[in-house]
Amino acid sequence: MIAGTTQIHDSAPLHVSGQAQYCDDIALPANTLHGAFGMSPVAHGRITALDLSAVAAAPGVAAVAAAADIPGENNYGGAVHDDPIFAPELVQHVGQPVFAVAATSMRAARAAARLARIEVAPLPALLDIRAALAAQSFVLPSQSMRRGDPRAQLAAAPRHLSSTVVIGGQDHFYLEGQISAAIPQEDGAMLVHCSTQHPTEVQSIVAHALGLSSNQVIVQCRRMGGGFGGKESQAALIAAAAAVLARKAGRPVKLRLDRDADMVMTGKRHDFIADYEAGFDDTGRLLALAIMLASRCGYSADLSGPVNDRAMFHLDNAYYLEHVEIISHRCKTHTVSNTAFRGFGGPQGMMVIEAVLDDIARTLSLDPLDVRRANLYGTHSRNVTHYGQVLEANLLPDILDRLERSSEYRRRRGEIHRWNAGQPIVKRGLALTPVKFGISFTSTMFNQAGALVQVYTDGTVLLNHGGTEMGQGLHVKVAQVVATELGLPLSAIRITATDTSKVPNTSATAASAGSDLNGKAAQAAAITIRERLASVAAERFRVAPQEVRFAEGHVQAGTHRMPFAALARGAHEARVSLSATGYYRTPKIHWDKEAKRGRPFFYFAFGAAVAEEAVDTLTGETQLLRIDILHDVGASLNPAIDLGQIEGGFLQGVGWLTSEELYWNAAGQLDTHAPSTYKIPTVRDWPANARIEMLPATPNSEDAIFRSKAVGEPPLMLALSVFHAIRDACAACGPAGCLPNLPAPATPEAVLRVIDALHRRHAA
């Protein structure tokens, strides 16, 4: 069986040779123009004059388009229609698109865009969460979730703690920036090449912007140079602007954002603050918890509703919250509209509960691991989430036991304690944090997928499905599924670009669900074809169809054996169709929006990590000394691909929590808009002492594709261990029981500030 084996990424030979085509590499017609955006210079205001005459007159310019030039709807918001492609009058963040220009070269377009005269009468701007909260400025109504009687239990609890958790945002920093190419077709139709996780939404938004119907727009994406959620909703803006320019110019237009424009114009991970009030007992068990979550959504709704919902769903992380209240505010600020990012609010929710438990442990002078264990979900009792889903097949106790042993947590805890007692300058810290992550779109509707499998008479297979390849290895996994079902070598399966004209009405490739959904859909299509072929073989060789076997590129029917290709040819001759669609919808899930109860997730993925950090108390610099990870991928579809997701997700999480700092200045401008100023991890940041394991022999208890589990997002949150190890090292600078109120990201500056506060307390 090919599913379940290590296979190289299908594009690896193309990646290393430079032959893999990204959107910017596609050969376009010779008359193609290049686009650039003109952006708002202020955070909030009304445009009083927009003079684009100098732009239009600039060398090489062929078309300029602003709000009035959009033939259809001026919107790229998928859920709420509050995202104008070009700001019509009101501008609501620095960098908001006001117009776009198409010229004969990218440089000419960028230079021309700078010639615009945009006069804006400024309005007061809300630039951060606290300011928005004070003004009660929200993009969507606040939500709440409650279980038990948290207020009464808080009052009754023997011990109390309240504090604030501050969690920063994160830029996706996909290496390939946002890009689309729109190519006018006959009859007013439009072909769009787009680097997108959501071709169907791009299709719909381009159609609405141009006043076309969906069947007049085709969107294709062979691969992205990284997505991470950043190309789920944001790609539609670039595609729509390119299409509007192409329509106006009557020529193809490629619109590629340079890095600075990309970082200024497109949404990021939401930063959050959380005020909590916890009641607990002397063993560290939480008795009641009240939380106010507030996130910076930016100027529009985008995906902020489900992102904040997921933060609420994941506020428990791995812990049983018997009496809990969560209020979630979705703050409107005059900054770029934040969007999906790997984990989708889950990481922020989990950061909050991990901080709460860490604070409780330190207050009680207990090992944080013991407090985490005291609150861990049970397997038979204390196993219902705060939204009513029973946590079935809870692997956390087993994972924690194994990892605590293999990482020698207890021995190292003692050793680090001794080190810290004797070392004044460099302190060390250790932390184990678990991960529980719910798999499914929380909006039940999106949990469906389609696929198209076509067998040719030479026995080769062309596979299309609704998922997009952003590097995660989705295509090779789905190809493995089809190869397995048809008994073919992987080399017989070819996947081409995701294409809205082949598989329609797809969901975004998101929520870690790409392989689960599309793998199942492709499996269904492959089984349909296999059954047709089996019938042909059964009839010809007079055996029962279930006795026909497909393996190793051959078909065995009783004593007869033939190459797969021969049977395919035979089936065609017998006038049997060799193409089939497949469809899948996730079973068992349901959600009552009003009661906030149900089973939003098909299953959970689990994992845990132990991190050890060193902290320099003179400078606040930190160093990850060792990481141990044990992560659950069910029965892996492709161990090498899954390991890549675990390691990559983890380090991306480390970046979010340590070096990646988004800095907006007082005017609302993002000053960290390029890799010179925004620091994602480099090769040096991967620790040499890393022990990364997948939980062995634990198939998914649910019937996910070949009993595998989703792996795209969950590993990112393994990085919480790193943040807490830094916190632990900071705590070693203060007196016993002190609380290191460390904000994320834990930059040297943030760490030094916390250490200094603790030093001062120590001295006092």
Place this chain on the structure above:
Amino acid sequence: MSAPNSDSRTLRFVLDGRVVCIDRPAPTMTILDYLREVAGRRGTKEGCAEGDCGACTVVVGELSKDRQRIDYRAVNSCIRFLPTLDGKELVTVESLQQPSGAAHPVQQSMIDHHASQCGFCTPGFVMSLFAMYLTHSQASREQVVEALAGNLCRCTGYRPIIEAGMRQGSYPSPGRWSREDAQSAERLESLARLAAERDAGAPLHYAGFEAPRTLDELSAVLLAQPDSVVLAGGTDVGLWVTKQLRELPALVYLGDVVELTVIEERRQELWIGAAVTLTDAWPALLREFPELEEQAARFASPPIRNSATLCGNLANGSPIGDSIPALIALDAQIELRRGSAVRRLHLENFYLGYQKKDLNKGEFMTGVAIPAAAQGRLIGSYKLAKRIDQDISAVCATFCVNVEGEQVLSARLAYGGMAGTACRARQAECALIEHGWTTAGIEASSAALAADFKPLSDLRAGSEYRLQAAGNLLRRFFLSHAKPPTPRALRTSDALRSLSQ
């Protein structure tokens, strides 16, 4: 595209064994734009257009001075101007494909170790690893990490890439672009032929671009065209073009002026010429001043150091240029020339204010002279940033003190990131001299920094952190010379190193 061989307007370089001739290329066209838009070689990617992500990495081969071998180095093609390739060899990811269609060992190792995910950064990694392949038959983990400091990957977590780099030397030698093939007579000869033709002809010069070959030619050109932009490595000038979209006046390129490529260890001083790259300059500095090791290791990235020059960093004069506090602390002198007039200037006097320098029109830096290391001097050099590799300092400091017992005879405490220019902390120096090489002296000196500096708060750090960390670096300097010494910094602590391996 073709032009007579000796034409001074024709750029010529070698690509895949053939000489590419381009008549008067746009002076500021980047190698990347040439590859992608003109040559149709789209394997090389643009990720940031500022030399910080490495997706655009290519390898440039240059004939050594003795013309006996070719030095290959990775550079960022996104900010390197095409005309600077004159007489050199360009190697891109497409070049590595074997005639059989097979992958080069560097590429095959990446495939076998599952070292690409989205693949967009991959050609850049391949080229950085290829440059390392040509010089290292077997690379250690640390060598791989150093070689890849300028390449960002957002997908993998880097572990498989590190392993691919460590194992690439174990693959059978390829026919094309083996270490031997890279130095083959044929490749040497094609570059030697270009060099000979260059020797015989005029330097590359046409409207907007001048590449003089001698100091006299250079000073004449700059005297005649004082508004020209002096171009060395171009790692900052490149950004004026790619980021600011500036239309530049004529470029005068220093890279072909042989006299400026000299490193000389003289009796009293180390001389580093204006066209010496950081890759060549740092080892020379470290031989004399091993205490600068952290600056050398963390200065930008290999592809930037391969293009950029030490004197470019000095002449640029950014308040956060990391070589400046180091060389101010060492009391380096720069040599400036205008026409035939030459003057020397203490580096610290070169900087008059933010982006203001003691430099006249038509004047240029020929090199920097660093006084030889003196006995009994204590030197410490530190850099603080959000990230270890390839980050711009929040605070950068180099200290140089003469101590006898507890008496401080002299002190040069130079900081970057604390003011509009890199400069000495004069009050802190006085306090240290006054109070001596003691804990009290260090505390007094550290406290005096507040009188020296009112640092900015910006994206790299807040004012308070800068001031506090600046003082703590002084404490670190003192502690590292105390007995027993405390760890200089995290990564240099042996105890921690053993835990992290």
